[in-house]
Amino acid sequence: MSAEPAITARGLTRRFRGVVAVDHLALEVPRAQIYGFLGPNGSGKTTTIRMLCGLLAPSEGDALVLGFHVPRETTRLRERIGYMTQKFSLYEDLTVAENLEFLADVYALRRSDAGARIDALCAEYRLEKLRGRLAGTLSGGQKQRLALAGAVIHRPDLLFLDEPTSAVDPESRRDFWESLFRLADGGTTILVSTHYMDEAERCHGLAILDRGVLVASGSPRALMDALAGAIVEVESEELRDARGALEPLAGVLSVAQLGTRLRVLTDCAEPAREIQRALDTAGVRASARPAAPSLEDVFVSATRGRGVAA
């Protein structure tokens, strides 16, 4: 395993009829890591992934993926990458085993190897009992395990996962992430897009995308530490009034309700004290306390104020 990054993107840009979906994206993804793309719908996650595996031609810019030039050398790149699409894209009218056999043939796995490989994948992803089932009749979690098994059948060095857990229950999600960590331990680089904070937090590295622009990147810890601003939690019986008092305040970047509390992102010099004073002035009975920033705060701050630099 060389030390050069798995992915280096330079000025990657894609326009669709004048609309910029991805805007001069620069990116570096180290090897054998799980790297996350965090962003709301329409932020350019899928478009970026498609460009990186050669499904879409960039309008501008290029990338080096596993040492292959994208978009020039995508044909050779394809044998070394796996791609799990957002929508289930295996054949629903083929059985689990038939789908895997098809992929084994398509990736030209050695015949002596193919059977054993399919057996191993079925064991790893708990598909043994489902081998004869039509893929279309599987549950969300089962489909996802099959899709992952299919995406890694040729032991790719780099795996792209586009919102892999959007149709899956929490337990299957945890399960799925365990599988991803095992793959990364085995040396596979994984690029995963998500809009779930808890998933993003599991990644080694993270890029936050907003409207096609990379607004922040780094490890989740570093991103939280670098948050420009502070978090103040407000507890009150009169949350609506408290919110009304805080939102127009200069220095308050965002207010979000979390159960019986408000989470206030602010760039005031003395956050808790100034918030408390504002609440008192407005005659709202409430108590304000400083709190540790979460990834969601980073996300909100990055996508709204674009206030985090990394």
Add this chain to the structure above:
Amino acid sequence: MNFWRRSLAVARKEVRQLRRDRFTAGMIVGLPAIQLMLFGYAINTDVRHLRAGVADQAGTQLSRRLVDDAQASQVIDIVARAETPQQLEAWLRDGTIAVGLAIPRDFERRLALRDRAPAQLLIDGSDPAVQQATRSLAGLPVAVRSVPRAAREQPTFELRAFYNPERRSAVQIVPGLIGVILTMTMVLFTAVAIVRERERGNLELLINTPVRTTELMLGKIAPYVVIGMVQTTLILLLGRLAFDVPVRGSLLDLYVASLVFVAASLSLGLLFSTLVSTQMQAFQLTFMSFLPQILMSGFMFPFDGMPRPARAFAELLPLTHFVRLVRGVILRGATLGELLHELWPLAAFFAVTVSVAIARFRKRLD
């Protein structure tokens, strides 16, 4: 070799999917059978029993005799009698009758003088089949003793219909029908083949694998080539059993011709598949291509009857050449060697369309 392995993988996948797709599987066998029965029995150029009306204003023994003879020819069935020719015209217009037989008062005088036709046939010219059929009625001799023998002229030519002496329609229809049925099924199968993968999202996965376009196309076509051969066999068998259509040429020649035609039709479907973005559009495009093929290929209407530009266009259609090929082999017992000039345009059609389809299909989403 990986090329064959991947092509084969696509073909095997296609067969497995097809096996589970009961509707399509049913179409493979059902469509030829139904079409053959419908066309075989319904298309009958040998028209008989047209509804007819008579206005016999002469009312003589001779005129009644003429009406009886016309009836006896079986071309017409007299269903109504009118007083005047005007009444016949009215019936023609409202569709009560397809043929009117008007015999004027001076029928016998006209017959004797022979200066003009003694009676009149009013026919519904809006139906080409009626017009054809009544032509034989017009020449009906008035077989009566009082008319000089010379009036009952013998035809100048004696007609001998080669290859189909009984002039049975099924014999003319069934061979061409192989082409029509293959066109209907083959073009449609491949026209939806790639669009379906696009619609279901499979294409996104597929183009991210090392499968090459040529391998994909080849794998998609191969199973349908076999299906096309099965259909050909089915139509030949049914044609033999139900309509007693002989195969006079070599079966091998017939299958080679069908093979090339099937390939040409499949490649046309593939080309359609790369032009459209939904299965619905693929259906529409396919049906749009049926009409000119069926109407202009010479299957239904005589090729030589078309104006020159239409004939030039029809020469580009695969069905035109295939209809000539199958009629040649099945009915005239011709060999492929004698029909090479019809075989190579099919091969050329295949080569061109499949190349364009491959060139148009890019392994990208944009």
